[in-house]
Amino acid sequence: MPSDAAFSTLLDALVDVLGPTAVSTDMPDRERHASDWSGLQGSRPRAVLRPRTTEQVSAALRLCSAAGQPVVVQGGLTGLAGGASAREGEVALSLDRMTGVEAIDQAAMAMTVKAGTTLAAVQAAAADAGLFYAVDIGARGSCTIGGTIATNAGGIRVVRYGMTRLQVLGLEAVLADGTVLSDMSGMLKNNTGFDLKQLFIGAEGALGVVTRAVLRLQPAPRARATAWLAVADDSSLITALSTARQRLGSSLAAFEAMWPGYLSAITARGPHYRSPLAESATPAVLIDVFGDDPAVTDADLRERLEGFLADALEQGWLNDAVIAESIDQSRRLWAIRDEAPAEYSTLFRSSKGYDVSIPISRMIDAVRVLETALSGAVPEAAVLIYGHLGDANIHVVVGFDAPVEKAVYERVDGLLYGMVRDFSGSVSAEHGIGVLKRQWLGFTRSEAEIATMLRLKSALDPSGILNPGRVVASSR
Numbered sequence: 001m002p003s004d005a006a007f008s009t010l011l012d013a014l015v016d017v018l019g020p021t022a023v024s025t026d027m028p029d030r031e032r033h034a035s036d037w038s039g040l041q042g043s044r045p046r047a048v049l050r051p052r053t054t055e056q057v058s059a060a061l062r063l064c065s066a067a068g069q070p071v072v073v074q075g076g077l078t079g080l081a082g083g084a085s086a087r088e089g090e091v092a093l094s095l096d097r098m099t100g101v102e103a104i105d106q107a108a109m110a111m112t113v114k115a116g117t118t119l120a121a122v123q124a125a126a127a128d129a130g131l132f133y134a135v136d137i138g139a140r141g142s143c144t145i146g147g148t149i150a151t152n153a154g155g156i157r158v159v160r161y162g163m164t165r166l167q168v169l170g171l172e173a174v175l176a177d178g179t180v181l182s183d184m185s186g187m188l189k190n191n192t193g194f195d196l197k198q199l200f201i202g203a204e205g206a207l208g209v210v211t212r213a214v215l216r217l218q219p220a221p222r223a224r225a226t227a228w229l230a231v232a233d234d235s236s237l238i239t240a241l242s243t244a245r246q247r248l249g250s251s252l253a254a255f256e257a258m259w260p261g262y263l264s265a266i267t268a269r270g271p272h273y274r275s276p277l278a279e280s281a282t283p284a285v286l287i288d289v290f291g292d293d294p295a296v297t298d299a300d301l302r303e304r305l306e307g308f309l310a311d312a313l314e315q316g317w318l319n320d321a322v323i324a325e326s327i328d329q330s331r332r333l334w335a336i337r338d339e340a341p342a343e344y345s346t347l348f349r350s351s352k353g354y355d356v357s358i359p360i361s362r363m364i365d366a367v368r369v370l371e372t373a374l375s376g377a378v379p380e381a382a383v384l385i386y387g388h389l390g391d392a393n394i395h396v397v398v399g400f401d402a403p404v405e406k407a408v409y410e411r412v413d414g415l416l417y418g419m420v421r422d423f424s425g426s427v428s429a430e431h432g433i434g435v436l437k438r439q440w441l442g443f444t445r446s447e448a449e450i451a452t453m454l455r456l457k458s459a460l461d462p463s464g465i466l467n468p469g470r471v472v473a474s475s476r
Helices: 004-018 027-032 054-067 119-128 145-150 235-251 260-267 298-315 327-338 340-347 360-377 406-422 438-443 447-460
Strands: 071-074 091-094 101-105 110-114 168-174 180-183 209-216 223-231 252-258 284-291 318-323 350-357 382-387 393-400
Touching: 004 054, 054 091, 054 168, 054 180, 054 209, 101 119, 110 119, 110 168, 119 145, 145 209, 223 235, 223 298, 223 327, 235 252, 235 284, 235 298, 235 360, 252 327, 260 327, 260 382, 284 298, 284 327, 298 318, 340 350, 340 393, 350 406, 360 382, 360 393, 360 406, 393 406, 406 438, 438 447
Parallel strands: 071 091
Antiparallel strands: 101 110, 110 209, 168 180, 168 209, 223 284, 223 318, 252 284, 252 382, 350 393, 382 393
């Protein structure tokens, strides 16, 4: 890390290549870029850099690399693993000025976009072009495309369209030494050597800074229908998913499960989150189905859902169900799942959220083990469980009515991640490893895998300046 005098010289050089408005040492700017949404309290960065182009990112990293200046890469600061929270002595490289959709290719069904563009802006631009961008998460208005690529974000449509990795046709990234790697052709088939763009998808900025991308678009759904299901018991969740996949096929666009503890906590927040059915001690499922064929109408999808639900009632795994009668009612149903997490700060004095994956065939047993373990270890805690069951991803929120000591959450961490290890799951489903989960990486990845990650990190960032201390990098 450069001394104060050397850092002053570096700042002058950064101002020369970025311009005076793109380099800030003002206290309010540094304070705003200290922490992300994870709750991990970061340090004020030594400076905030706001480049506008890939060339400026390259110049900034080249200078920082030569000076040995650590850099934390920041997008929308919506991460939940502490990866974007600044550590002592770092400068923050913010992509908040690298925004905008550069082009939409209707024939190729692809969009070229800068990494600082929000997910909501990408979704809106695709819709304006009569197309559809499939990745969708609750932080859509704040998270950036670069951030979703860096964490390989999933969201509510994975069951049909897959993770972000499957939506990236091309990528431009800058290595720690300023080298620019650009694969922006957007060709679906290009089997010429290594597919280098895949190195940066899910790498959380530890291998390079994503600056631009070519995204795959989909045909805009011509028809939609939403259903709320109250299943007979927790085992019925797996039956519901399996049957929905068989009966609804590729039209199944979302399958979200909510356990009773989540439902009772959220629906108590007021009429905006009121369940469409009587309060139940069993889980609920929220299903969306899409129709791409112009000949398929909303009424057609509703009729298909009605047949599926009627059979489910007869088979006994479904207790009751409601199909949304309008777009407004569909939005109200989705608010219970999509908007409610913003209520956690009002539900609890202290809380912590987790996202993990468990093999679907073992999911119910795993949740039962977890609930039993937590009720014994922290009986005063509320445990809220919900998530994208269709892609084996659940979210767990542990909340308390009073502030608790750090040791309490450490105990919860050990129980939850121990369960993940025992059930051959993943300690992170879509929020990444960052700082907060690094010690648990070995519960999901083998020693050989982690060693290979470290070799990649060393090869692409030999000075260790880029997002140091995140994912697998050794701490400074």
